[in-house]
Amino acid sequence: MNKIITIGREFGSGGRELGIRLADELGIKYYDKEILTRMAEDSDFSEEYISSTVETRQSRILPITVGHSISLTSDYRIMQMQELYRTQTKTIRELAEDGDCVIIGRCADYILRDMKPCRIFVFADIESRVQRCMERRTEDEQSMTEQELRRRILAIDKERAGYYNDFTFQKWGDKKNYDLCINTTELDIRECARGLARFF
Amino acid sequence: MNKIITIGREFGSGGRELGIRLADELGIKYYDKEILTRMAEDSDFSEEYISSTVETRQSRILPITVGHSISLTSDYRIMQMQELYRTQTKTIRELAEDGDCVIIGRCADYILRDMKPCRIFVFADIESRVQRCMERRTEDEQSMTEQELRRRILAIDKERAGYYNDFTFQKWGDKKNYDLCINTTELDIRECARGLARFF
Numbered sequence: 001m002n003k004i005i006t007i008g009r010e011f012g013s014g015g016r017e018l019g020i021r022l023a024d025e026l027g028i029k030y031y032d033k034e035i036l037t038r039m040a041e042d043s044d045f046s047e048e049y050i051s052s053t054v055e056t057r058q059s060r061i062l063p064i065t066v067g068h069s070i071s072l073t074s075d076y077r078i079m080q081m082q083e084l085y086r087t088q089t090k091t092i093r094e095l096a097e098d099g100d101c102v103i104i105g106r107c108a109d110y111i112l113r114d115m116k117p118c119r120i121f122v123f124a125d126i127e128s129r130v131q132r133c134m135e136r137r138t139e140d141e142q143s144m145t146e147q148e149l150r151r152r153i154l155a156i157d158k159e160r161a162g163y164y165n166d167f168t169f170q171k172w173g174d175k176k177n178y179d180l181c182i183n184t185t186e187l188d189i190r191e192c193a194r195g196l197a198r199f200f
Numbered sequence: 201m202n203k204i205i206t207i208g209r210e211f212g213s214g215g216r217e218l219g220i221r222l223a224d225e226l227g228i229k230y231y232d233k234e235i236l237t238r239m240a241e242d243s244d245f246s247e248e249y250i251s252s253t254v255e256t257r258q259s260r261i262l263p264i265t266v267g268h269s270i271s272l273t274s275d276y277r278i279m280q281m282q283e284l285y286r287t288q289t290k291t292i293r294e295l296a297e298d299g300d301c302v303i304i305g306r307c308a309d310y311i312l313r314d315m316k317p318c319r320i321f322v323f324a325d326i327e328s329r330v331q332r333c334m335e336r337r338t339e340d341e342q343s344m345t346e347q348e349l350r351r352r353i354l355a356i357d358k359e360r361a362g363y364y365n366d367f368t369f370q371k372w373g374d375k376k377n378y379d380l381c382i383n384t385t386e387l388d389i390r391e392c393a394r395g396l397a398r399f400f
Contacts (some may be wrong), residue, residue, distance in 0.1 A: 116386070125374065175323065175373075181381035186316070198398035 003028065003100040003200070004117035006109040008164070008172065011156040012129030014189045015122030018182070019102045019173070021193030026200060028100040033108055035091055037038040043087045053084055055105055056159040085167055109178065110168035118200070124185040129153055203228065203300040203400070204317035206309040208364070208372065211356040212329030214389045215322030218382070219302045221393030228300040235306055243287045247334055253284055255305055256359040285367055305360070309378065310368035319400070321378040325383040329353055377397060 009015020016032060023030035032053065036054060040047035092111050095101060109119040124132075133149045144152070161180075164172035175181045182192065209215020209253065216232060223230035236254060238249035292311045296299060303312075309319040324332075333349045344352070364372035375381045382392065 082350045121375075127377065133219075173375075175375045175381045175385065176325065178381075179377045179387070181378075183376070183379045187379070195399040199395040 004096050005102045006117045007104050007120045009122040009152045012133045013124040014184045015190045018193055019104045022196050023102040025193055025197035030102045031095050032104040039087050039091045048103045055163045107168050119178045121181045128185045204296050204315055205302045206317045207304050207320045209322040211353045212326040212333045213322045214384045217389045218393055219304045222396050223302040225393055225397035230302045231295050232304040239287050239291045255363045307368050321376040321381045328385045
């Protein structure tokens, strides 16, 4: 059976960087936003719609298929979300069956549970996450204050938690749903990835 | 600064075995019940009293000094507990200052917080813990049923949690108080210790 490592992560905890570095150290594939691109290729959903929906619970009016835009009623919205989750499940299963890999977020730990992935959850205290985000602000984000970043971090976590909890019937970030929970508050991500690669 | 690894653990999760094996792999010292023996040597408390009090919240009438037995009133009990915790703190600090080591339980993660230990918490689902305890029953425990063992496991966890929460003002087992939480439900402890040793 393929070696599958799934990484759930609090926003700003460095989980994504840890995943990239770990995959690199182990010489295996890494999937994050690639999942959304592949979902768009394999379905009628636009990548923009997928990106705004997977791991969020937003119900904004968005183009749901390439070139079309409609106002979504609640029932229709739920059906769309379920359809999207089926696509997500199919895509993630295909990627995992394709070979050893690290998969970031998107309920992969739950979706692949029969493949016995190593389920990692990465978290850190809010101060270090704000600090991390401050240091890595994009050009658009330069004007954001620490307070605004903090609110954004907490809002994104809330969306990820909501999405995960709705579809997996488990609690996002609850240690009993993971094999390894890593607190990156005082950790050097590069060192941690090296250590983890040796662990595996 | 010395390399200190502290291990909090749910009863029956294999945390103790993991600690022994990890210390062995790393070639460093390991302290578990040794802490209680040393506390007894360095204080007027009997080892029996220490053993029945540290990590529990029992208020049974026990010999509190070698050869003496008294009925404890509530205030006196609290003072005794505080005195015992001071002894525990002193002992654990001395052991940690003495050299690299693995320390099991006894709030060592909190007591040594200024020494920046690597704080591990080991846990597992209740089924696998019952199974583990069933396989390792002592002669005295042979007649215990799974149901009895389950009750005992949960009672010991409750005591450990109460003791930890009372003295550290933190929540026992809450992932944010640890650097690494390890779920041993489907894990081979020996393999895990080897992996962890490589991680460090």
